[in-house]
Amino acid sequence: MDFFNDLPWRPAIGDDSNECKRCECNGHAARCHFDRAVYQASGFASGGVCDECLHNTQGKNCEQCKPYFYRNPDRPITDPYVCLPCKCDKTGSLNDGICEGEEDAERGLVAGKCYCKSNVEGPWQIVCYLYGQTNGKSGITGCDHCKNGFWKLTADDPNGCRPCSCNLLGSFNNEGCNKQTGECLCKQLVTGDACDKCLPEHYGLSDDPYGCKPCDCDLGGSVDNHCDVVTGQCKCRKNFIGRRCDTAESAYYCPSINHYTLEAEEAEITDGQIEPRELQALAKGHTWTGDGFVRANEHTQLVFKIDNLVQSMHYNIIIKYEPMQDGIGWENVQLTVVRPTHPSSDGVCKNLSPLDDFLTARLPSDSHYVEIMPDVCLEAGVSYEILVQMGEKRTKVSDRTATVLIDSIVLVPPTEELFISQGISADNHHRMEYDRSQCRAQQLSLTPMSDLSDVCVRYICPVAAMLFNRSLECECDPTGSLSGICSGKGGQCDCKPNVIGRRCDRCAVGTYGFGPSGCTPCECDSVGSLNNNCNRQSGQCSCRERGITGRQCNQCQPGFWSFPDCRVCQCNDHASICDQKTGACIDCLDLTDGYYCDRCKDGYYGDPRLGINLPCKPCPCPGGLDSGFQHADTCYLRPSEHSEAPDVVCNCRAGYTGERCSSCAINHWGNPNELGGTCEPCDCNGNIDVNVEGSCDPVTGDCIKCLHNTEGVQCEDCIEGYYGDAKIRSCQK
Known part of the structure; x- marks a missing residue:
């Protein structure tokens, strides 16, 4: 009965047996005893206390785990394996390695949790036992190693571990030092005894896996590959900005390798002809720069001048041209570099031989440009002339009809000149990447900036910096550009309509009138003009034939008519112009008139x-114009019966007669041959027959042959024996 002591012993009384009650020991004890104090504390409900609890339990009911053990929350209290041993390293733990004994979410207690010293950490985990066996994780121990940044775990250290002297950010895995020896273990890109510094050419000590980041200063825009150890800011060349110095300042740009382009149409040309080409708006695939080409033959010579080189170095001369479709090309081209003085004795060109300035080239038929080898050495600030002499198209075969379109020459340093001595350890890598992406060829073939590969766009500024040692000012033309800011790569300004040029400083071919609104299309007449090119100032088109004029060549010159044939005006040398559409002469001179100025004025x-050329003279009718006694408005010549000279016949006004209108017509009177003299109709009150000659006196005008029974000077009276009104012809007997 050692296990029935939960209640005090009492004898049976009557029907009340007062039987003994079994103790509750959760299966972890075989004996118990009665404790009156416990009994009273329980409100006289239970006073049994278990004896010799097993399975690492304790408590009056064996309901708790012993110190250094914790209750497995996944097992019932009656389970013989409910209490698991703590896995806390005593050296690094508080309370001598005692762990949390039970789970209580409300109080934030986690069963089995170890409580580490301040500089100690380590995993802890519930270890499950099954019939005395663990689940294989019993080797995990809590508070068994130093935190990152600390070392030398010891039991007598109240904090458990000593602080490392290493920079935690710069240490391998952010652990600080070796946790046993205290030695600093630096990340790959970190150095220093305390792992507190970035390697040279690196910056930004951080928890990055490598500890620091490469400076990666721009190959050309930076002075070298060293940067600020905190910000990573590289040391920039003039007019370059950005952490890497890879961007031109605002209003500055990185020129492309085509910067030193010399246009053939701007050279001194001997025996060659400029052929402008109209560049369509936004057109891609055009193969020329500037305004067009020079059509060269076997005797053409072009003299190019350059005086703005900023770097003394070797340059390749590149000839750009239009491909020839004959499969032959142009076999003989000679180039000569004309120097004003000998090269400097201590410069890069000091070893130059005079023969180095004479080059020959062949223009392949299937290419747009040829890079002439070897290169030539040129010095900064020196004025040079480069002579290009076209020889025979085919060696020893003269061809007077052979021509080729020459666009320009370009001076470009060899690639190896651009990638040397820049203080960048990865020069060889950069050059290989530049060559592999064919960046040089892409730019020389005029690939639009928008179509360049990302690699080639990225190298524009580095190459420009190495070529010019700085970025260049945009210098956008204030008249032709929309702003003073240009593209940071290549320097193209934003042009107004029909304006071209990197600086937006001239009209495109086919336009004119450079001004605040851009340029105006030439709109040359397709029939009357040679092409659509006009004078860039005046807009005057080039007219096709004699007789065509007008700004647009769309009308005939003065003295011509019927555009576009423009025939000479037929005005008998008496007018210089005629109607453009009808040919009728305008403003006839020499008193002439008529469609062709072929008759005299009235x-x-x-x-x-x-x-014939008989000059026009005033009609003598009889006195002539302004004589005061001229009685005809017109006259004409009539062949004379008596002489070679024709007679003048006047077209007399009414009332006059005679070849010169010197007499009055029948039944008119007056003296037409005196100043102010006229011929007036005889006033006979209608009482004469005007067709009967002599009906009135030609000198006095008195009526003579009165009719209707009238008489008088004006036939104003009835004759004797008649009465009535003679003026109304009513005289009667």
Whole structure:
């Protein structure tokens, strides 16, 4: 009965047996005893206390785990394996390695949790036992190693571990030092006894796996590959900005390798002809720069001048041209570099031989450009002339008809000149990447900036910096550009309509009138002009034939008519112009008139036609114009019966007669031959027959042959024996 002591012993009384009650020991004890104090504390419900609890339990009911053990929350209290041993390293733990004994979410207690010293950490985990066996994880121990940044775990250290002297950010895995020896273990890109510094050419000590980042200063825009150890800011060349110095300042740009382009149409040309080409707006695939080409033959010579080189170095001369479709190309081209003085004795060109300035080239038929070898050495600030002499298209075969379109020459340093001595350890890598992406060829073939590969775009500024030692100012033309800011790569300014040039400083071919609104299309007449090119200032088109004029060559010159044939005006040399559409002469001179100025004006006579040339003179009718007694508005010539000279016949006004209108017509009177003299109709009150000659006196005007029984000077009276009104012809007997 050692296990029935939960209640005090009492004898049976009557029907009340007062039987003994079994103790509750959760299966972890075989004996118990009665404790009156416990009994009273329980409100006289239970006073049994278990004896010799097993399975690492304790408590009056064996309901708790002993110190250094914790209750497995996944097993019932009656389970013989409910209490698991703590896995806390005593050296690194508080309370001598005692762990949390039970789970209580409300109080934030986690069963089995170890409580580490301040500089100690380590995993802890519930270890499950099954019939005395663990689940294989019993080797995990809590508070068994130093935290990152600390070392030398010891039991007598109240904090458990000593602080490392290493920079935690720079240490391998951010652990600080070796946790046994205290030695600092630096990350790959970190150095220093305390792992507190970035390697040279690196910056930004951080928890990055490598500890620091490469400076990666721009190959050209930076002075070298060293940067600020905190910010990573590289040391920039003039007018370059950005952490890596890879960007031109605002209003500055990185020129492309085509910067030293010399246009053939701007060279001194001997025996060659400029052929402008109209560049369509936004057109891609054009193969020329500038305004077009020079059509060269076997005797053409071009003299290019350059005086703005900023770096003394070797340059390749590149000839750009239009491909020839004959499969032959141009076999003989000679180039000569003309130097004003000998090269400097201590410069890069000091070892130059005079023969180095004479080059020959062949223009392949299937290419747009040829890079002439070897290169030539040129010095900064020196004025040079480069002579290009076209020889025979085919060696020893003269061809007078052979021509080729030359666009320009370009001076470009060899690639190896651009990638040397820049203080960048990865020069060889950069050059290989530049060559592999064919960046040089892409730019020389005029690949639009938008179509360049990302690699080639990225190398524009580095190459520019190495070529010029700085970025260049945009210098956008204030008249032709929309702003003073240009593209940071290549330097193209934003142009107004029909304006071209890197600086937006001139009209495109086919436009004119450079001004605040851009340029105006030439709009040359397709029939009357040679092409659509016009003078860039005046807009005057090039007219095709004699007689065509107008800004647009869309009308005939003065003296011509019927555009576009523009025939000479036929005006018998008496007018210089005629109507553009009808050919009618305008403003006839020499008193002439008519469609062709082929007759005299009214009031004049003669024959002004070419070949006859009788000048026009005033009609003598009889006194002539402004004589005061001229009685005809026109006259004409009539062949004379008596002489070679024709007679003048006047077209007399009414009331006058005679070849010169010197007499009054029948039944008119007056003296037409005196100043102010006229011929007036005889006033006979209608009582004469005007067709009967002599019906009135031609001198006095008195009526003579009165009719209707009238009489009188004006036939104003009835004759004797008649009465009535003679003026209304009513005289009767």
